[in-house]
Amino acid sequence: MNGNWILRSCLVIGCLVTRLIAFGDTPPQCSVEPEQDSQIRVSIPERMRSSSTHFQWRVEGIGMPEVSSVLTITRDPFIHGSFIVTAESASNVPLCKSTLNVKAAKVAHASFVDPYPELDSEERHRLAILRQVLTDEASLAQLRMEAYTLKSHNASLRSGIASEIEQATTTVEEIKDIDNDQQQFSVHLKSMATALKDQDSKLREACRAENRAPCSLLPRYSDIDSRIADLAEEASFLPPSPGPLAANKPPEIQLPLSPERPDRDAPLETLEALERNVQDQKAEYPKLKVQLLTQNNELQQLLDRVTSEVKEQKDWAEIRDREYSELRERAEKLQDASKEVSLEAQRSCGIEQTGACPLFVYRSRMDNDIVLPLIMIASATTSASTQSASSVQENEPEPTKVKVYFATEREQVQGATEFGDRRSKDSSLHFGIATVSIPPNHVIGEIEQPAWWKLEFHRDPRKHFTLSAAIVGKNAFYRSVSRYLNDYCPKNKRVFVFVHGYDVSFDEAIFRAAQITVDTKFDGAPIVYDWASWSSVANYVADKVSILSSVRGMEDFLNEVADQTGATTIDVIAHSMGNYGVLSALDNLARTNRLPRINQLILAAPDIDIVRMKQIVPELVATKKIGRITLYASSRDLALQASTKVNRVAPVGHVPPANVFSGIDTVDASAIEGTFLGHDYFATTRAVLTDIYLLLTNGNPPPRMGLKRVDENGRTYWRLEASAH
DSSP, rough: HHHHHHHHHHHHTTTTTOOOOOSSSOOOOEEEEEOOTEEEHHHHHHHHHHOOEEEEEEEEEEEEEESSHHHHHHTTTTBBBEEEEEETTTTTTTEEEEEEEEOOOOTTTTTOOOOOOTTHHHHHHHHHHHHHHHHHHHHHHHHHHHHHHHHEEEHHHHHHHHHHHHHHHHHHHHHHHHHHHHHHHHHHHHHHHHOOOOOOOOHHHHHHHHOOOOGGGGGHHHHHHHHHHHHHHHHHHHOOOOOOOOOOOOOOOOOOOOOOOOOOOHHHHHHHHHHHHHHHHHHHHHHHHHHHHHHHHHHHHHHHHHHHHHHHHHHHHHHHHHHHHHHHHHHHHHHHHHHHHHHHHHHTOOOOOTTTTHHHHHHHHHHGSSSSSGGOOOSBBOOOOOTTTTTOOSSOOOOEEEEEEEOOOOEEEETOOOEEEETTTTTTOEEEEEEEEEEETTTTOOOOOOOGGOOOOOTTTTSOOEEEEEEEEEHHHHHHHHHHHHHHOOOSOOOEEEEEEEEEHHHHHHHHHHHHHTTOOOOSEEEEOOOOOOOGGHHHHHHHHHHHTHHHHHHHHHHHHHHOOOEEEEEEEEEEHHHHHHHHHHEEEHTTTTOOOEEEEEEEEEOOOOOHHHHHHHHHHOOOOOOEEEEEEEEEEEHHHHHHHHHOOOOBOOOOOOOOOOTTTTETTSSOSSSSSSSOOOHHHHHHHHHHHHHTTTTSSSSSSEEEEEEEEEEEEEOOOOTTO
């Protein structure tokens, strides 16, 4: 009788629970025998009985320990309805599952026998409340599921709105960059117009004194100058740009916490409090559903509006981009027209440089500065360039133009696109694009400069390296690199980041990057990270302090190049003291798991001590994010010999001994003769440039052409032969 009571109590509670049990795989149906003598027998399939000796039956979440493979249920007025019966093994693995539909037993009132005569009225009331809680919680779960579905859609709409606003912010920044570029363009054209007007006055005065043939060209010059001035005024008018996009989203609707699961043995007071909580939530959820539906409609309308405004902003950005490009194209046409006039003037003057002719020559030199290479006219490395004022024959080879992107820590010279040696006051980076003109007679490894012994006191694009630079915004900088890679290197989007050494000026760093680009035939975008070197031999210690302050900036810059340019291949070339900054930055990135993938890391004449190198290399190599690391060292490097005296320790870029590290190819270039100090051999000697070319082109490991294996004291490194070309 007592066992029957336990069984019936469990079934009375269990039959009212409608919560489904979730299975990874749906178990088979239990065997349900036809009803006999008001009893229902549920059994485990025969094929499963041999796999377990102990079974547990579960009726709608209520566990019922059994040792038999058959569960017997006797119908009575308290056991009726639809409920789920599950059989589990001792390890709680579902064996079978069935849904029973039990009809209430029909008995006459007079013959009804109370199945629970031993329970008092208070216990009956407690069980009734428990049944009610379980029933109400089942229906509440359905309401909660519907509300959470609406809330999930609510969150998705909010996320979509936030994403659109982020795009709008980026678009507004792009428009600001375009406006900033156009404003600088206008200022430059106005300055040029003033200079051209002044030169025109000098030409007219000279032509009044003598009526030479070139003087007939003055009206054409005046017309061009006037149109340049008009174009500058036109470019100065900027249409109003859209402001930041804002969307006031309604506050989120919070759903109440799920009520606790009732304990079968909980006291009556606890069950009654739980029942009140469940009833309150059942009454509240329909209202919450209505609020969520209403709010979702509001959010959808807000998302549609924001999406439409973002599209308008993007369209406006394209219009501004196109308008500015048209201004640039018109300026270039004026530049070409001015060059045509200048060429006629040169032909008219011939070799004679008297009277007004020198003024016409000077005017022709001004033609090159009418249009600066700003962001919207980023072109590929090309041999097409402007004719120099000193050119005599049209069929002579022309200078090569190379675009070099740069980020510099130096302070900008006020009123000019030049940079001094001091660090920027706010420690911020200036971004820009330099156009380097390389003379047609360029010799591999050389940076052709004016020489006083040749009586050369000014840079001539036909003989020397020259550059012009433009400052752009950070976003515009990365957009320009990305656009360059898409337009000119679509199959192999490559960049190399060059970090110079100590005693290097801004111009020298840009020239060196351009020279490496041309001499190694690099097919990609060269980028210079220009830290604030004092460009003076006497300031070695000051440069060491400066490079330490640049480490954090290098970390951020390398990650931004990887994330924002779309480059698929990144090479890094560091020289001299620049190695200290680059390796320290890469070490920090590796230790914080932020290191971007780098194809080739070239350490040229590294001015870093062996102790620091041993601290960095193992962690860096272990990341396996760098394709190959190559270290060039030389015994002819007088600059690193001086570094040894200052730091009291030999840098790894000086041999002997050859410093060998696991995961790094060490190349001894002592056999190669470089410049007087022997410190720039990585970029001034054909042999090393050839090896770097092979690295950047194919990435092949040693042995490569010109490299000889050296095994010394159990260590292996490579020696570059003097005959290697």
